[in-house]
Amino acid sequence: MEETVFKKVKYILPAEKIDMDGFPVKQALPTHKIQQVDPFLLLHHATVKFNKNRPAKHQGVGPHPHRGFSPVTFIIEGEVRHRDSWNHDQVAKAGEVQWMHAGAGIVHSERPSEEVVQATGKQEIIQLWINSPSSAKLQPPEYTYLSIETIPVLISEDEKIKTKLIAGNYNQQRGKVIPKSELLVLWGNGQEGGIENYLIPQDFNCMLYLIKGSINIKGYGLVEAEQLVVFGINGDSIEVTLKHDSQFLILSGKPLDEKVTQHGPYVMNTQTEVLEAMRDYQMGKMGILIED
Template sequence: MKDRSVSAVLTAQTIDMEGIAVKQAFPTQKIENIDPFLLLHHVKTVIPNYINPVKAGFAPHPHRGFSPVTFVFEGGVHHRDSRGNNSIIYEGGVQWMNSGMGIMHSERPPHDIQNFGGKQELVQLWINTPRAHKMDQPQYFPIASAEIPFIKSDDELIEVKIVAGELSGIKGSIQHITPINAYVIKAEKNGKMQLELPSNHNAFLYLLNGQLRIAGLGLVDAETAIKFNNDGKVITIEAIKDLRAIIMTGEPINEPIVAHGPFVMNYEGEILEAMRDYRMGKMGILIED
């Protein structure tokens, strides 16, 4: 089967998010989004032991019109929201939230973050929601590492966790509003694997660390996103060094996108409505305990 060619190589750039240094792979001046994927942030931080975890991380804030998804690679994340959800997900787990009509949430380090040396590493991805579902009721899905099914490469050197969608007949537990595949990759040096992707899906890979070779492109270094063209059925990856990565594929929504801060809608007027509803408390109130 033919490998997909690469349409863009996106080196993550450092930005400031509420005093936290974040690597942003997209959007960039080069590319606005990879429909339906809107934004990718990679966070690596250390929480000093003199800071109360409930005062660190990201304070309560609203969302509407898309799904913020957090992949936990080190440490953990304590999620609280205005719908009463309150859970901690540790290394290897995922927090998946469909914000729908609006929700307030916070993402803090867990109370026991110092058991992990204060280290926290996350990837947050924003996934767009089609217009027909932007005002649905919010949903929250916490998934622990042990609950995520996986497959291994023939050489046993690559593990692929299936968070959402399907791969080789194995289905993930998250059923997103539109067709999505979400894979978390952990590979040892010299591991090689070919992944078959839906031909009508847009797809990208983000490499957190290590180094890999992609057929038809060559070497890819850490903190880089690779956007693929829709001109083949597979991608072939080879680990040059031990690595971790995510691969996302999704059926494009092909609708207008207007984003402002934590809201993603189709038209400017809907952004103004979201801001009004937030100020009026219609997205709920979150008081952290």
């Protein structure tokens, strides 16, 4: 039996407040130190309070385009209504995921549901951008909704940590999403004192984002909420001990090792391809989203 080799912590990146066109978010990736952890490009953590006196369709993030990557939304609290130019219209609740492969181009909006605006007015989400290999950048767009009922759940030996398998293969189970490259995406939620050892493929880059709580990473030490842990590529295991009730994402994937050229919502391999994306959007080739 091969000996377990724990991954070493390379960086701890605190999520920093930024302004996204009047929309306040905390950004853990990219930072001035690290542009990407291939294939992961961006991680935003947003907590929003909506106005009960305004219609939900006028709040949140309005129609905007994407091309060349997968924007993925994890709903921590509240509800998100996704609509796009390929006629998807879906409300995802807390504990669920909306996974969209933008491919050749799509226009979508992310609003709160009317029910959430009237009930609590609160929404908390994580948005993750995952780069697509060049071979998939111009494929037709896809949208996958992961309801609570369809997400496989792994339970730790001490039964204190439940881990949702969002994408990839783990412990003889397969996530519902079929990603465009090799990924393992896990969403853990557990009680104080819980311990879990996660096995990560040897050649995968790996990060852990702590949404809430505090944890101890074996071989490193304490990690606080709203910090992104970036591991070195060597090793095949991460062991976490929960110091408080905690929630976290483990994001790992095989590096694409391709050139990245990004301009706003377009992530391509060359500047020419970015200019083509801008032109195609202006010409209406990514479709049109009219919100009624």
